[in-house]
Amino acid sequence: MTTRYAHSCASRVLCRHRRGAARSSDRCADADLPRLNQRCRAIGSIKGGALRCRHPRSPAPVRCLPVSEFRFTCGARRGLLRRLLLLAALWMVCVGTALAQDEDTVLEAAQTQLDSMQKVLTQAEAGMEKSDTDQLRKLADDVTGAQRQAQDLARSLEPPLKELSVRLAGLGEEQKTDPPDLRDHRRALTRERNGLDAELKRANLLALDAKDLADRLEGERAQRFSEKLSARVASPLSPALGNEIAQQWPDDRTRLQALSDKAVQALRTGAATNGVAGPVIGTLGALMLAFPLRIFLRHLGRRYAASRAPVGRLRRSGLALWFLLVGTLTLGMAAGALAESVRALSELPTDLEQLLSAFVVISCVAAFVGSLSASLLMKHQPTWRLFPLDDATVDRLRVHCLATAAVSWFSGMAIRINDVARSSSALTIATDAVAALLYAGLILSALSGLTLSLRAHAANVGAADADSSAPPPVVSRGGGYIVLIRLLGHLAVIFALVAALFGYINLALFVEQQIIWITLVCSVLALLVMFADDLTTWVFKPESRFSRALSHALSVGNGRLVQVGLLISAAVRVLLVLLGIAALVTPYGANLAAVTGWLENVSHGIAIGKELVITPGDVARALCVFLLGMGLVHIVQRWLLSTYLPKTELDAGARNSISTAARYLGGLIVAVWGLTALGLDLRRLALVLSALSVGIGFGLQAITQNFVSGLILLAERPVKIGDWVRIGDQEGDVRKISVRATEIQVGDRSTLIVPNSELITKSVRNMTLSNPMGRVQLQFSVPLETNVAKVRDVLLALFAEHEKVLAEPAPSVFIDSLAGGHVNFNSFAYVRSPRDSYGVRSELFFALLQRMATASIALQSPQEIRFSRPGTAMERDAGDGAPVSED
Template sequence: MLRFLFPLCALLLWLPMAGLQAEQQEPSLQERTEAWRATLTAAQAALSNDFEERSLAEVMADLRRLQVETQTVRRDSRARLREVERTLERLGPAPAEGEPPEGETLRGLRQELRQAATEFSDRASIAEAAEARAADLQESIAAWEQERFRSRLAELLPRPWMPEVWHRASLEGLEFVNALISAPVDWWEEHRRAGDAAQALAVLIVLPLIGLIAGWPLRKWILRRFGRGQETAPTYARRIVAAVADGAANAVVPVVIIALVVLALTLQGLLTGQMALLVYVASAALAAYLVFFGLTQAALAPYQVAWRIVPVDPARVRLLLGAIRITALVAVAGTALLTLMLYTGRHTPHLESVFFLLLTTGIGITAGWTLSPAYWITSVEESQDGGSVEEASERLADAATEAEQDDTRPLLDVARSLLRTVVVIAPFGALLGYGRLAYFAQSRLLGTAVLIGLGLLLRLAVRELIQQFYLNQPIRRYGAAGVRAPSQSERSVQGMIFWTGLVADLLIFVPLVYLLLLLYGVPPTTLLLWTQSLFSGITIGGFTLAPGNFLIAVLVFMAGLIATNIVRRWLTRTVLPNTRLEFGARSSIAAGTSYLGVGIAVLLAMGALGLDFTNLALVVGALSLGIGFGLRNVVENFVAGVLLLIERPIKVGDWIIIGQHEGTVRHISVRSTEIETFDRAAVIVPNAELISTSVINWTHKNRMARERIPVGVAYGSDTEQVAQILLQCARTHSKVLRAPPPVALFVGFGDSSLNFELRCFIGDTDDFMTVRSELHFALEKALREAGVSIPFPQRDVHLHRPARRDSTRPDEGDSGTTQPST
């Protein structure tokens, strides 16, 4: 029997190692090592030669490819090594001396497993070393890029005030212009000889029409859905959305046309040589200018002042719009020419010096004109008022006088003044020979202002869209003075608006930070390394703690909560009301959907954080051990606290009654809940009692409360009149809700009175005792003025004394009776 059992066990142990046979088809360890060493050596050589023979992008692509490959090999080798070690553990130790020797099959399997473990360990170590070397080379390349960038910025160019500099720059500029002009001619001749010139011309004619047909309906839909309507006094958030929609709609048609033309020409291989570079740069510059043109016109709104979103002088808004357009045209055209100059190799020192002087001077004049204080005021509301230039000057003078008296200036005005100062003095740096540094400071500051402005406008627009999405139903108002009965669903919606807005802010401003870093010259290699370090983190045991993973986990959890809320609202408002299920069943389905969604969101967040779900068994085991050692009450209160925080039957601020305690919930922890009584005493209640016992929560679903005021009137009173008096007192009170309406009930015949009861609702439980007292005063006064008496109970009390046993006179032994009335 043992003769067949050992081979069977060996076969079962060998099955997990079936994947080892696939290693024969993969490259050997020596081949991988030689390939990695060649890649690292070539990258080091390219760095040492300042990337003269190989481009930096090519080297970085090879290093990233090597890094990905080494990470894959290292992880796979570590996993297979653990698998081999577990198999060796299941085999047990080898027989010692004096014990029966193991069979040939097991001995061969053990030896093969040991060889595989050694190979996997060596492979993981070599891959880890190659990965570390690739990371070091990337850091060295990033440092080289930063040093090269700083040196180029600080490089002194020929001073443009010298005549020979202008002479050489004019000659080199003419050569550059001739090269740009000859590029389309050469391209046309090339394709005419190849016979596809007619095809290119057809593309240039047909695709703009296709773009117009595709973009025009989209433009109309955007304007109709989000654009400016007929409102005479729209809110500021509504104006933000309309400005973004109007700017995007007016720019989308030409941008779509440009993108279609360029994409079609590229896919068909019709863009070649310098013509391709010229088309790409010109298209990007034209699209950027059109988008900026559309957004600027929408924000200033020169013809629809009610929709203006920036505080500009109403009398000079058209001049400001022209100044902004000229500034954008100069900046975009100059940047496009500079890009062409760099990529065509025409950026000689003399040409750069004169070009930077002209460009910074043009931008300084136009941007200084745009940032002039004569165009900007401090209030958007004042910007919506008309007026002449003289009136605007008077308002600006008055505002300046008030600012001098207050000795304070708005932060926006200070930032605008500093920006204008830097932009205006930048040409003097170019005149001294530091044209690159001057253009860098000037363009980056203006680009920062534009990006931050666009980011803030986009944030406001997204916030408005989020509020419109969640608050798509009107809020009902009740009561004589507009008192509203708040509900828990409205508070939940406000919370979802906050969290959704927070996620939107992260999605807007994180890319904005990356764009600003790229704008200020941080090399892409450095940004890549920063991102890798952000997501690599530190390893503690088998868990890697990384800030990037934590951020992703938070975003995943928030997105899961938002999606859960959307699905629940869809079920509650659209699906479940159309079914035949009763209200309780519909509520249970909605609650179950919420719990399921939250659970899935938690699991996804844990997966994004990098937690191993197998470790949950350790947590459960430790919890069971703690319960076994007498921590049952602690664990019970802990679980109850978690249920309270998730299910939220009791919330901070609720008015509850549990047992003999009544008060307001001040704090909920995972072990106990603090209740503050109306005598300002703190009662600490274990969470398990709040779960296992009945709790009266006055503010669970909403803060509405019902007042029940019993009133007794004398027999013979007009009951209809009494009911009208009760209703009139309730209706005239400002804090009594009209929906549900107050009710006066004739509840029965008492011993000495006709018993009535006034029932009405108030919107806030905080006013419970105050409203009750005020209603008592009002009812007593109204009944007294109407001549309706409120009786008090009357009783006959008989005092009986028993006769004495001794002989007395007859009159001394009689018992007396009295009939006092109370």
């Protein structure tokens, strides 16, 4: 009884809300068990997760079903849905808060960067009036760097700004019925977007201000530089300069002595405090770098070039570049080691630190000049020289180059010491004048030596012309350019020398330094261009390992790889020439920041239209995708031809059609893939192609027709590779079916190129299409009295004995006609291929003539034709048996 009441009570608690139950005991069992206890008429309690109720008929409380076993009712489902929606809303709020925090971080970082850039611009504009040319150059570099940072910041702010705009667009317009949390979230996103948009506009405006300030700084620097060049001082030959130097020499000597004493005192203090172990080790390291290590590396490079380097000019250009790098780096590192050994003693004053840094830079420049001359001249090694120079010219030029390096080092250090010691202007002018005169003397001496070499070469050429047995001299195509360069050099040096004598020391020194700078840039450019050309030529030549591996991997011919090498060499040479021009027009790197900024702008992409931006990275990625895709296409095609298709029952023509179609399809997919990697939108490309389709249809109608015909040939295969076809009066074997045309090899081994449309739209005789069987036809005549049965037996015997004549279909012999007292025979036999018909026919004729002679069967002789005039004397004299012919 109790158990029955318990189950009855539990069944009443189950949901019957949808059925419209009227009894209170049949109401929904909610997840809120106290409310359920209140609604149920049964009086009970909830303990341990089970519902205990008391039925009116039950004498005692009865334990009903556990709460976990109750089914979820409609109210329970609605409660769960409300909870899930609440959790989703809380999650969205949390995510939005986190994203807002990230965006707040981005916004704060952008504000900090923009404030620092604005500070740089403010300081540069404030110090523009008080700075000299060198300081103006540094300020221009700082402002250009701030401009690049502002542009980078603006580019970095665009993606989060677009993301916020997309999120706001997803939320839609604000409605009155929107929940409060949604309105707050929309307002927060709007606030963040407005903040990022303001910072983006500020960054763009700051970049424009920086560009304008950099232009003004560059203009100011150019103006002051022009004023400096046009400044006139006392002539080096005038007594006024000597008197001024003599008057200010005591003060200058005192300043120089004070600088020397400061340096000595700093060294003594550092040696007493830290010892001399550091300077000694640094000096020994510098000596090791400058002499033993440099000599060893030069010897190592020479031995490697002689024994293992590729044969050709590459070993000479590579060795010259190696000498340049080794000489510059070892001597520069030696100077740096000396400077670090001095810094290791103690902390130097600012002026001494500047002088030490200048020592390292000037030493590197002098080392570069000496190493460049050694790498190009190759003294005592005429076979390793890149330029055709004799030993006498090399000796003279080598001396002048070393003297130029020494003068540049001493003059640079002297000028820097005067600046640090704050010497008088008279001593500075005297130092510049001495440097200008020394440079002028060295350049004139070098040009004179070059003139003597040209004259000696002309004399040798004249002696070779006088000696008839001597080989003809080699004519240099650059002789005219050398004469022009020599003339311009003489004029420039004479102009500089005259300007120096008239007191324009800065102008003279600038002109002479520019002559040296142009010579250095052109020499380095020539060396790099030669090395780049030699390296690419060697890498892509057919005999190299790289070329063979690349040819095998991509299934590309050696000629194509050589062309690729030439294109790469041309691109590298153009890039080097552009860099050389930039170096020539920027004396001593004055506009280096502008050049690097231009290169950085190019690296960020070139805008084509409003939405398409192509960057060098996109181009490189597209090239990589294209090479990788074409390599995969060649691999798949080779697998089809060598592995899969031979295992099928298809013939050679079908296999070629499938392989060609696979190559075309793969090429199309790779092209689309490459355009996608380049950043092109295929939808816009489709619009452009659809707009150009009409023009392409009219302008390239014939090419399009041939292309479609080629696809039809590959699909329907009325003509396939290996078929013997006849087109007009030409016949031959089909060797290749391409997209535009088909190649047919005719009987004389020449190739007939036929457009594909000719094979589709015109009549073509394919003699090997369905039944590649050849027919041999023999026609001849015998006299009427000949035993024709014997002739028939001879022919059938000939057909049966020949190995290439098929037994089925059986050969046949027919009498074609009886005319002129002769029996005309026509016989047929069949061979396996039409290509065998002509040869078998010739062999059968040879055998037929022998058999007929053996059987004493006469073949028809040529008919005798007589031309005569009736009644002539010749006819009467000749009689009936003699033929008379007359033209």
